[in-house]
Amino acid sequence: MPPESYAFPLLDLRVAPANAQPINTTGEFVLYWMQSTHRFEENWALRHAVAEADRLGKPLIIHQGLDPTYAHANDRIHHFILANARELAARAAKLGVHYQFVLRRRRDDDRRVVDRLAARAALVVTDAFPTAGIAERTARFAARATVHVTTVESHAIVPAALMVNEEWAARTIRPKLFAHLEHALQPVRDRAPRHAVTRTLAGSLDIDALDLRTADLVAEIARCEIDHAVPVVAMPSGRAAALARLDAFCTDALPRYEERRSDPTDAEGSSRLSPYLHFGQISAAEVARAAIASVGREAATKFLDELVSWRELALNFTLRNPRFAQLKGLPPWVHETMAKHKDDPREAHYTLEELEQALTDYPLWNAAQNELRQTGAIHNVMRMYWGKSVLLWTRRYGDALKHLIHMNDRWALDGRDPSSYGGIQWCFGKFDRPWGERPVWGSIRSMSLERAYKKFDARGYERRWNGR
Numbered sequence: 080m081p082p083e084s085y086a087f088p089l090l091d092l093r094v095a096p097a098n099a100q101p102i103n104t105t106g107e108f109v110l111y112w113m114q115s116t117h118r119f120e121e122n123w124a125l126r127h128a129v130a131e132a133d134r135l136g137k138p139l140i141i142h143q144g145l146d147p148t149y150a151h152a153n154d155r156i157h158h159f160i161l162a163n164a165r166e167l168a169a170r171a172a173k174l175g176v177h178y179q180f181v182l183r184r185r186r187d188d189d190r191r192v193v194d195r196l197a198a199r200a201a202l203v204v205t206d207a208f209p210t211a212g213i214a215e216r217t218a219r220f221a222a223r224a225t226v227h228v229t230t231v232e233s234h235a236i237v238p239a240a241l242m243v244n245e246e247w248a249a250r251t252i253r254p255k256l257f258a259h260l261e262h263a264l265q266p267v268r269d270r271a272p273r274h275a276v277t278r279t280l281a282g283s284l285d286i287d288a289l290d291l292r293t294a295d296l297v298a299e300i301a302r303c304e305i306d307h308a309v310p311v312v313a314m315p316s317g318r319a320a321a322l323a324r325l326d327a328f329c330t331d332a333l334p335r336y337e338e339r340r341s342d343p344t345d346a347e348g349s350s351r352l353s354p355y356l357h358f359g360q361i362s363a364a365e366v367a368r369a370a371i372a373s374v375g376r377e378a379a380t381k382f383l384d385e386l387v388s389w390r391e392l393a394l395n396f397t398l399r400n401p402r403f404a405q406l407k408g409l410p411p412w413v414h415e416t417m418a419k420h421k422d423d424p425r426e427a428h429y430t431l432e433e434l435e436q437a438l439t440d441y442p443l444w445n446a447a448q449n450e451l452r453q454t455g456a457i458h459n460v461m462r463m464y465w466g467k468s469v470l471l472w473t474r475r476y477g478d479a480l481k482h483l484i485h486m487n488d489r490w491a492l493d494g495r496d497p498s499s500y501g502g503i504q505w506c507f508g509k510f511d512r513p514w515g516e517r518p519v520w521g522s523i524r525s526m527s528l529e530r531a532y533k534k535f536d537a538r539g540y541e542r543r544w545n546g547r
């Protein structure tokens with residue numbers, strides 16, 4: 080396949096209309112509204128927008144905005160988005176694209192920037208993404224737009240549309256994904272649109288674009304009407320940081336990944352790429368190709384299974400099950416066992432505030448919550464203990480689910496992501512099978528904090544994150 084071709088099973092299955100409005104052939108430009116895929120490289124929505132702009136003989140405007148109305152809007156998330164936007168702005172001219180960013184600081188600030196841009200556009204292209212409120216926001220916009228709106232999915236390596244039904248486990252989706260993986264991993268050459276945005280057009284757009292070259296991001300964030308109690312973390316944002324982290328992982332941990340991934344005290348043993356993947360600062364395909372090039376396909380098997388099978392299983396879940404954030408999204412056997420054990424005595428009861436502030440009587444769990452609060456992430460092994468334990472400490476399973484989603488979405492840089500919902504729901508039995516009956520757990524797979532002390536240096540993990 081020639082590198083310029085965007086053919087099946089790549090672009091064709093990723094594109095879907097969001098409304099029935101026609102393309103406005105008299106429009107001045109094609110608008111790419113960047114929502115979830117915050118990159119120029121390997122961005123299928125951008126590729127489609129470039130192709131459509133060239134077909135229509137129009138320039139392309141890439142527009143990204145950030146406002147204070149998304150769920151759990153806070154300093155941590157705002158900074159990660161803005162720091163990446165600054166990098167995009169610095170690279171746009173070199174790549175031959177027009178990129179603009181609008182920061183809405185207050186809830187009552189101008190809410191119709193995209194609407195005004197769309198009114199002058201021939202076509203609007205935006206990202207397809209099932210979580211973080213993006214699907215709902217896109218649907219509302221498309222319903223009121225007077226021009227055609229198209230969504231394009233860039234989250235998955237293998238187009239999510241290939242799986243038309245909800246998959247029930249990694250074992251069911253894995254062969255379907257890997258049958259297309261080699262084709263989906265073929266590199267595609269990105270190119271700039273043929274028609275440049277003139278200064279006259281750019282100056283007429285009636286937007287208050289943030290000058291990312293000179294803006295004081297700390298001061299700008301302080302002016303925003305968001306949650307300032309969740310602070311910025313040390314993890315750097317942007318493509319350069321993502322590539323540096325990917326290179327370090329492939330060089331250091333990947334050759335012994337199966338061994339090192341299970342030790343929460345090994346700070347470099349896991350990829351730590353999930354925030355970059357969540358915000359679309361790097362593509363999963365680029366990560367997969369780098370892993371294969373580094374150690375070979377066979378040696379990268381375990382990592383690829385997590386990156387492809389489990390990540391795209393979670394995407395399938397959030398796309399095909401509208402109740403992905405509710406107990407109703409769980410399989411029937413889970414509901415049967417929860418009904419049987421809903422009144423079992425719990426070993427402890429903690430409020431959301433006690434959990435969020437890491438004030439339980441379990442130092443290892445507190446350490447995981449403190450890692451989340453301090454870094455925006457939890458080691459993958461500890462995230463399972465973190466999630467499973469809360470089932471034992473709330474009066475109802477539904478409260479446990481709500482608490483976990485709240486804490487993850489508020490504090491995690493990879494919160495509000497399909498993989499976050501898939502991982503939390505796995506704690507309740509999603510993608511799993513029934514196990515032996517136990518109090519509270521019923522037939523849901525159990526995990527014991529006490530057993531963790533026999534598997535890794537849990538005391539060392541506690542000392543690191545509990546500060547003693």
